[in-house]
Amino acid sequence: MLVVRIASPGAVPESDLTARARIREAAIACFAAEGFGASFATIAKRADVSPGLITHHFGSKTSLRAECDVEVLRRYQAMKTDGVANPSGSLLDHVADPRIGADLLVYILRVVHSGGRGAQEFLEHLVDATREAMAATVEAGIVRPSRDEEARLRYLIYQSIGALLVELATMPDASPDQFVAAALASQRDQMLPMLEVFTEGLFTTRQMLDDYLDYVGDPPREDARADAATA
Numbered sequence: 001m002l003v004v005r006i007a008s009p010g011a012v013p014e015s016d017l018t019a020r021a022r023i024r025e026a027a028i029a030c031f032a033a034e035g036f037g038a039s040f041a042t043i044a045k046r047a048d049v050s051p052g053l054i055t056h057h058f059g060s061k062t063s064l065r066a067e068c069d070v071e072v073l074r075r076y077q078a079m080k081t082d083g084v085a086n087p088s089g090s091l092l093d094h095v096a097d098p099r100i101g102a103d104l105l106v107y108i109l110r111v112v113h114s115g116g117r118g119a120q121e122f123l124e125h126l127v128d129a130t131r132e133a134m135a136a137t138v139e140a141g142i143v144r145p146s147r148d149e150e151a152r153l154r155y156l157i158y159q160s161i162g163a164l165l166v167e168l169a170t171m172p173d174a175s176p177d178q179f180v181a182a183a184l185a186s187q188r189d190q191m192l193p194m195l196e197v198f199t200e201g202l203f204t205t206r207q208m209l210d211d212y213l214d215y216v217g218d219p220p221r222e223d224a225r226a227d228a229a230t231a
Helices: 019-034 040-047 051-058 061-076 091-096 102-114 116-139 149-169 176-200 207-216 222-230
Strands: 004-006 079-081
Touching: 019 040, 019 051, 019 061, 019 102, 040 051, 051 061, 061 102, 061 116, 102 116, 102 149, 102 176, 116 149, 149 176
Parallel strands: none
Antiparallel strands: 004 079
16 A cells, blocks of 8 residues: 555644634544543543533534544645655554654544445545555556556555454554554564565466456446446
8 A cells, every 4th residue: 555644734732722622632532542432521521621511512422523523534634645655555654653643543443434424535535645646656667557547546545444444443442552553563464465465466377357357348437437426
């Protein structure tokens, strides 16, 4: 996968945040740590406000969650790709940047796991942010061209996200920081087989690919894919 880093949106001292913003930041951290079942009491304690103030500002957990989703996606839209220099990296590489905490990554994974529109929007943002870098690696001769560039891009992203979700599901009691540390260690263990598959392939012949191409004919054109998606 491509290396993807989240650009720092500029840290704001907690003392400078409004009560509403403090609640939102606390909710992002609590939702990352405990999932979207985190209570108002837990969020209020972290934000150093009363549960009633959360109700005053947001009304319901659904409204609070919606604002948190918007904020996380806003920060995600600052994401820049630098994968041309290191196309063998992964989504986890950005957490090595000390400016970026683990809460954002784990929150995003929880959004994807919960499904719905939030998951769709995040995945589309990730595809959009990564498309240009993937095209650049192909143009630079680092990555082979594909018969269907868009489908390959989505496959690689979904595989990366899926692997992280497996890690998250098998570590239900880990804090975001513990999860990231364990996932980075797991990534190091998987580096050799990943590079073998990406570099040398898995099958010893191209028979299965040829059989598939004979069966389906030409892969769908990009305009045909777009027409089908909007139908």
